[in-house]
Amino acid sequence: MSQDPASAEATSEATLRQRTILAILGTLALTTYVYYPILLHMFYTWRTNPDYSYGLVVVPLALYFAYEKTPQLRRAKLEGSWWGAAVLAAGVGSICVGELGGLLTALRSGYVLTLMGLVLLLAGKSVFRILLFPMMFLFLMVPLPQSLVNIIAFPLQLIAAGWAVGSLQSFGIPALLEGNIIHLAHTELFVAQACSGLRSLMALLTLGVVLAQFFRAGRIVQQSILVASAIPIAIVVNAVRVSLTGVLTHNFGREAATGMIHEFQGMITFSMSFVLLLGEARLLNAGARLIEHLRSPKESQA
DSSP, X not given: OOOXXXXXXXXXXXXXXXXXHHHHHHHHHHHHHHTHHHHHHHXXXXXHOGGGTTHHHHHHHHXXXXXXXXXXXXXXXXXXXXXXXXXXXXXXXXXXHHHHHTXXXXXXXXXXXXXXXXXXXXXXXXHHHHTHHHXXXXXXXXXXXXXXXXXXHHHHHHHHHHHHHHHHHHTTOOOEEETTXXXXXXXXXXXXXXXXXXXXXXXXXXXXXXXXXXXXXXXXXXXXXXXXXXXXXXXXXXXXXXXXXXXXXXXXXXXXXXXXXHHHHHHHHHHHHHHHHHHHHHHHHHHXXXXXXXXXXXXXXX
16 A cells, blocks of 8 residues: 655655754754863852852753743754854854963853854754744853953942941941941951852842743843843842841841851842842733733724
C-alpha cells in the first residue's frame, strides 16, 4: 500500500525539522562546553560573593522563560539568517578583548552574545525574536566589573549615610555625618561598600524584570516603569536599613550592627523591597485593567 505523497512530504519535513533542532541544540551544548572554564569561574563568583548570589537563579529562570515559548517555537520557521554571523563575531570579539585585557565581564558577556549569534545564524529571525527576552535575561547573570562597582557604590554609600543621619536626628538621636562615617554619641558607624545597597539593588532589579515578565507580558511601558522603580525602592529601603542599624547601635551598642542581627535586618528590609515591588506590580495591573475597562464602552459606541 503506497503512502500519500502529501503525507510523505509532511513526514519528511517533520523529520528534517527534528534533525535541524537537534543539530542546533547540539551546537549550543558544544558552545557551552567550550565556555565551561569561564562559566565555572562565574558560578564560583555566584557561590562566594554575596553581591552576585542572585546569579544562581538567572539561568533556571531564563530556561523557564524559553520553555514558556514552546508553542510559538513549534510554529516558527527554521530559516537561518546570516545576520547571526555579525552577532557571533561580536561574541568572539568580546572573548578576544576579555582574554587580551583580562576583562572577566567581556569574557562572560561573550558567551551570551555567542549563543544569540548562533540562534540567529542557525534558527533564523523568527526563533531569535521569540527567544530574545530569555537570551537578554542571561546578561543579568554576568557580575559587574569591579571598576563600575566602585563608581556606583560610593555615591550609594553617601546617599544611605546622609538619609540615615537625617532619620536619626529626626528621632532625637545625636548623629554627625563625615563622608560615609556616621558619628553617634558613644560610637561611630562606617557605611562600607557592602552597606551601599548595591547587592539588594541588583537582586531587586533582576526580580523586577521577572515580575514585569509575569504580570504585564507585552506591556512595554508598564514593564519599564516596574523595572525602573526597583532602583529608587532599593535605595530608599537600604537607607531605612542603615537608619535602623544606627538606632540599634545607639541603644544597644556596636554588637547590634554586626553578626546575625545585621543579617536579619538585611532579610527584613529586602522583604520590604519585594513587597513594595509586588504591590506596585499589582497596582499597575489594576490600573491597566481599569483603563481598558473605561475604553471598552467608548470603543463599542464608536
